[in-house]
Amino acid sequence: MGSHRRPAQSGLDRSARGSTVSLLSAVSAVAATAAGLAAAPAGAAPQDRPSGTRAEVDRLFEQAEQATEAFNKADERAHKLRDELADLQGSVARGQERINTMRGALGSLAGAQYRSGGIDPALALLLSSDPDGYLDKASVLNRITTRQAGELTELQRAQRDLSQERAVATLKLVDLERSRKAVARHKRTVEDKLAKARLLLNSLPASQREAYERASRGGLRDGIPDLSGAGVPSSGRAAAAVAAAMSAVGKPYVWGANGPSGFDCSGLMQWSYAQAGVGLPRTSQAQRYAGRQVPLSEARPGDLVAYRSDASHIGMYVGNGQVIHAPYPGAPVRYDPVGMMPVSSVTRV
Template identity: 45%
Template structure:
């Protein structure tokens, strides 16, 4: 975050909340270090192993998409919290200046033979209580009244900004905690998938690897038909995505050389000059929904699964271009291989 001035008197809000955040992060790291993935059931066949692994990969992708969303929220909250802390610092300095000016008035009155009772009350050990009583005192001069009203307004603004900053920092802490939880969840699912693969014989693992290799190579022979993009920006984004065919899938990656599903689509549209949300779930609401597969155009986003955790590009002729799963690369695949929900035209 940005550095902040240290006005007098110093507020403990930021130190307290950030200390709590650091403690939560340490506790989360300790918890993650001690956590171990549950032992998966032994597959009865290569087909059973593939089904189990694919399910775990899908669950890991769900967790990763939530991680991506929390990460985007974290970035936004960090900016907002930093801005609020700067506002609190500036307002504290303003309040200190107003208090100093009232102290100058009191000193002048003392030299002239005594301090106004209203200023005596303000300069007492509990000056904040004065702010609620000052307006009832008849002895306040117009100059003092204006200065005291400014002080009261500044104090009210400072209290409000401190409360907003405290709430924002608490939200930031909660988001950091969620970020760690989602990351650990994805790691656990991936570890479980790897344990299943490790339980297979060398020949069985090779069979699965050959299946994935064939799927990756199918990109070279795909027939996309003669479908056209609906918009120029969709055509541009799809062309950028095509340029990444063969690049590896990596959870949480958003380019330029590795991608997860929503990382590919958001990166490609960004290259085309269009900003769309980072996660598949948010991309599901980023444009006009198209519920009929027959009405999809090249470059439309295609949303899969009931919770919208996977996304790709419609490529034409019933095919999608997407970043599918670990061990795979950005490739074409039949739209029917996953539970289609709807398309989104950007």
């Protein structure tokens, strides 16, 4: 998609630069707001207190996760379209080669027909010094003519098929470009939300940042069943996925990444199950439907736990009321209580 040359800038490059300027402006504005929030007096309105800042950080992280899922979905679609387009282009090339071969064969047949049928057949027979030989040649010519007609029909069919494949390939190319732009758009949205969240979080005093960290790992929610037992994985592949997720603990959160050196939430689930030989979809919304849904009270190690009503976050249950997940930028892959956020579903792969 890139080039080492520097001719006129593409629309996407200009858009990205414009987005960077907008992002810097937004960052400056947030920095000013954050400074005011950090220095808010004791009697300030509730929305101007550090608790309001923490709530805003939560909201921005949630929006960033939603945008990350949209990014992953668009990126996955772009990869799929690239593969489909490559297959189509290969098929078009093979079809063109076949047509060229058929045209060559038809040319040879036409030449043979011309050489064998230069005069009226009845006159040729009358003048022939070898009537039996002539009749044999005429029989061959007739077979060539019949074959030529069949070859011509097949050539016309192949040309129609090739034309249709080229039209489909053209549409795929347009669709791919649209998906590339969607990927870039969602990437800018994620970067914007994360930059704002980091600035706000960094504006808090160290004690308040630690309080935010503790709150983000809380599990005291209504409706969370007692899951204090270690539990047994539902299958060998679930056990292998749990082992893989455990091996990733401590790796950094990297949005849009699916390992092995960094992960976002759904990327960690996809990578962990890939180590067990199981292919999962890329997004958390799709992963929640990648198996059979079970009640939280029946969760077993290896089950996928989706959070929030839109399933914009996901983790893996590993027993003792704990999940392993990739939380957010700055927080590495770690263990947290299963009830850290509102649970929307539990899926057994």
